[in-house]
Amino acid sequence: MNLRALAAKALFDVLEKGLSLSVALPNQQQHLTNGKDKALLAEICYGVMRALPQLDKCVSDCLSKPFKGKQRIIYQLLLVGCYQLYFTRIPPHAAISETAEACRQLKFEGMVKVINGVLRTIQRNATELSTSNDTLKFNTPAWIIKRLQQAYPDDWQHVIEQSHQRPPMWLRNNRNHQTRDEYLALLAQADIAASAGSSPDSILLESPKDVGILPGFFDGAVSVQDGAAQWAATLLAPKDGELILDACAAPGGKSCHILEQADCQLVAVDFDENRLQRVKENMQRLQFTAEIIHGDAANIDSWWQGNKFDRILLDAPCSATGVIRRHPDIKWLRKSQDIEELAELQRQILDHCWQWLQPGGQLLYATCSILPQENALQIQAFLERTKDATLVPIAQQAPAETGWQILPGTQAMDGFYYALLHKSAQ
Structure with missing residues (x-):
């Protein structure tokens, strides 16, 4: 055909x-x-x-x-x-x-x-x-334009323009194999132009390449992961020996990055059984082991009878409006009413995961959304109803912000949001 x-x-x-x-x-x-x-x-x-x-x-x-x-x-x-x-x-x-x-x-x-x-x-x-109306001019549904205008009155057009750019290719250096500088040298030897990104393991390629020509890819020396997503493991800051939950783990990039950073006991759970296969494949290529579970992060009691977790990464289900440049179909598959439904699902998962966090532990809330309802407003509401939670400032966030909102195209990264939450030791 x-x-x-x-x-x-x-x-x-x-x-x-x-x-x-x-x-x-x-x-x-x-x-x-x-x-x-x-x-x-x-x-x-x-x-x-x-x-x-x-x-x-x-x-x-x-x-x-x-x-x-x-x-x-x-x-x-x-x-x-x-x-x-x-x-x-x-x-x-x-x-x-x-x-x-x-x-x-x-x-x-x-x-x-x-x-x-x-x-x-x-x-x-x-x-x-x-280009007779905004939907035609910006090739974007009216509901997304309206929400971006409300959230970013001065920058909404720039956000849309960046969301229509062709995305770059980012790599994550596996520090267990070599330093980032050493891998950059390997790329240079292979005539692949690249530069270091802002997060410790990130590498930005000048132009996308087939993974088959990347030095050591099939041996686990490097993985493909956007620069914004690579901040997850870095901000979570796992330590050797800790019990860590990746609450919505598929396809497994962040789980593997956690294991690259620390010799910890990782539990990776996801509600989508088919996508869990990708987690297993990534773990196998990088030669990591973790407890991979098909389960609901909003009902941990049903699949976990162990100790509470020292750290939790909650990469919550979201509108994915920060990654439209990689997945332009999002614009047509999502509807405005989905945002409120997703925000409620995020609230349920966040509240439940918090119960399973050790006193003194930290939870990193993350989305690939750029909508406040799923991000800053979600965390503000959580802090108001959760007395043992405090927001840990992230160095990159603006002083008045609740969490760190990365907009599409910032330092060539996808749109992403992070909020680091600390549970009081009681």
């Missing part, structure tokens, strides 16, 4: 079935053997997700009525064609003919004329994509 047909199928799975692109895309990439074809498939799918409102208007303006049911995949195919015409260097005649061929391969022979007609009309008109 040709690449455009696979792109349409992936987009159908996201926009019609609600799958994440990180699941839908690999499902289709497995049908390709050529690395360049896989990269182009990803480029088209991610590109459509980034510019969906503008592409949707461009296509819809050429249709007399919307497609319904199984024919919705023809709409996805038109988005694929439109994206190629506006955002790639693929010759228009090739983009149109390949997209028409995809229509045949998808068993919609009768729609080939529609594909050809719409895409040729778009090519012939060659008008600029519409």
Whole structure:
């Protein structure tokens, strides 16, 4: 099946079935053997997700009525064609003919004329994509724009612009293998341009690379993890011999970083059994052991009968609005009402995890959100109702802030939030 047909199928799975692109895309990439074809498939799918409102208007303006049911995949195919015409260097005649061929391969022979007609009309008109309202101008749902305007009245446009940038590739040096400077030297020897990031183990690549060419990757010398996410283990500051809980552990990057920093007893739990497989794979590659549990962080009593924890990392379920540049489908899979539901879930997990923290222990609350309802407001409310909790200032946070809010693009990092909480020794 040709690449455009696979792109349409992936987009159908996201926009019609609600799958994440990180699941839908690999499902289709497995049908390709050529690395360049896989990269182009990803480029088209991610590109459509980034510019969906503008592409949707461009296509819809050429249709007399919307497609319904199984024919919705023809709409996805038109988005694929439109994206190629506006955002790639693929010759228009090739983009149109390949997209028409995809229509045949998808068993919609009768729609080939529609594909050809719409895409040729778009090519012939060659008008600029519409920016007639904020959703079109910023390729972002109105509800996200409104919440960002409320949270960041002076910076909301910059936040959106950064969320549309192509994300860089960050590495996390495994200090058990070599120092960061030593690994930077190995990268230089391999002609891979890189620089040290702000967190102790972070390395920023000048351009993304296949992990297969990274020195020592398969031996555990280095891992792929955004610079912002790498602050989790550093701020948690694990010590040798401690009992530590990673409360929402999948896919396991932060769990492994904790074990790279200290010889501790780690319990890694996650509610998603399928994603726990990634935790096991990461542990295996890095040759770490931990107690990996399928369970609910809001009901620790049901799966843990051991001691209370010395430290807890709670990387809470969230809107993921800080990582839209990596997962642009978030904009279309999330809804405004999700935020209040997520905030309530975060509250439940935070309150329950607190009961399982030793007096004198510390809990690091983290999200990859940039919305105050999930971050500073969540922690302010927690501190008001939790008398044995105090906020530990993080060096990087602004003096008046509750916790540390990292916005997308800050030092090339993803959007992230951290609040370090101390439990009184009583």
